[in-house]
Amino acid sequence: MIKPEEFTDVSYEVEESWAVVTIDRPERYNSFRGRTVDELIAAFKHAWADERVACVILTGAGDKAFCAGGDVKERAQTGSYGPTESGLFEIQQLHQTMRDMPKPTIAAVNGVAAGGGHVLHVLCDLSVASETARFGQSGPRVGSFDAGFGSAYLARVVGEKRARQIWFLLDLYDAQTAERWGLVNDVVAPEELMDKAREYARKISALSPTALRFLKHSFNADSDHMQGLGNIAFAGLDLFVQMPEAKEGANAFAEKRAPDFSPWR
Numbered sequence: 001m002i003k004p005e006e007f008t009d010v011s012y013e014v015e016e017s018w019a020v021v022t023i024d025r026p027e028r029y030n031s032f033r034g035r036t037v038d039e040l041i042a043a044f045k046h047a048w049a050d051e052r053v054a055c056v057i058l059t060g061a062g063d064k065a066f067c068a069g070g071d072v073k074e075r076a077q078t079g080s081y082g083p084t085e086s087g088l089f090e091i092q093q094l095h096q097t098m099r100d101m102p103k104p105t106i107a108a109v110n111g112v113a114a115g116g117g118h119v120l121h122v123l124c125d126l127s128v129a130s131e132t133a134r135f136g137q138s139g140p141r142v143g144s145f146d147a148g149f150g151s152a153y154l155a156r157v158v159g160e161k162r163a164r165q166i167w168f169l170l171d172l173y174d175a176q177t178a179e180r181w182g183l184v185n186d187v188v189a190p191e192e193l194m195d196k197a198r199e200y201a202r203k204i205s206a207l208s209p210t211a212l213r214f215l216k217h218s219f220n221a222d223s224d225h226m227q228g229l230g231n232i233a234f235a236g237l238d239l240f241v242q243m244p245e246a247k248e249g250a251n252a253f254a255e256k257r258a259p260d261f262s263p264w265r
């Protein structure tokens with residue numbers, strides 16, 4: 001497993017009694033490649049094992065993006081998300097690690113949370129948003145989908161109609177709308193975002209870790225079957241991204257043009 005001091009795409013810091021994990025690729029809107037996903041898994045496991053840490057704050061570097069999902073430019077240029085430790089692109093393992101780790105996770109959404117980056121905030125136990133944050137999925141525009149937690153668990157959070165609206169219209173929603181839909185717990189001014197996340201973390205740090213551990217597993221138990229849906233979905237996605245239809249989506253994004261999916265209707 002990669003050590004925090006070897007991280008290139010993510011930073012890991014311990015403040016008081018919590019860890020702050022920051023996705024640090026602002027020039028790509030904090031989108032993730034294979035290496036980023038490996039480092040995020042390592043960061044969450046590190047926090048899980050770290051006795052100084054009661055909970056984790058996940059955020060993005062800069063003020064533009066929390067995370068814009070998979071690095072579509074890398075996918076368009078190379079056909080993959082680049083090298084990884086295991087040779088696998090372990091996004092599903094990241095989702096599972098975030099859910100399985102017994103310590104609460106708090107997303108501090110500092111900018112746009114799109115695609116697989118939106119899924120990461122949805123999978124955090126709590127979400128705090130900056131007033132300037134924007135939220136949405138983008139897969140069907142760039143030749144992708146998340147038919148696991150990214151759709152099924154999203155529907156648990158916001159309801160079926162809203163989840164289908166998010167995935168079928170692909171609009172970006174502002175922080176006030178996200179709060180109204182129950183997608184985030186609090187909205188604050190950009191300069192107050194990390195302080196609000198720290199306020200949550202401080203409260204959590206004062207509580208019984210064992211009680212929180214049982215509660216987190218209890219909340220998760222009711223949606224754990226979605227991991228099985230994810231296995232089917234990501235197996236399908238592995239095949240789909242090799243197909244001309246999916247490549248049209250990624251290429252169109254990299255070439256800054258609208259995709260033409262009409263041949264596949």
Ligand SMILES: CC(C)(COP(=O)(O)OP(=O)(O)OC[C@H]1O[C@@H](n2cnc3c(N)ncnc32)[C@H](O)[C@@H]1OP(=O)(O)O)[C@@H](O)C(=O)NCCC(=O)NCCSC(=O)CCC(=O)c1ccccc1C(=O)O
Nearest residue numbers: 028029031068069070071072073091114115116138142144
């Ligand atoms: C995020 C946006 C809505 C922001 O829009 P806007 O504010 O107008 O900024 P832009 O000018 O568009 O972007 C600024 C700058 O950042 C670059 N950038 C943005 N997003 C990405 C990205 N995802 N990858 C690479 N680079 C990105 C953008 O090109 C600009 O750079 P310049 O050099 O200045 O031109 C908007 O940017 C947007 O819609 N972005 C794309 C979001 C997206 O589609 N994300 C990927 C969705 S798929 C996914 O995340 C899951 C992947 C996955 O899990 C998977 C798993 C297993 C197998 C396959 C897959 C899979 O491939 O899907």
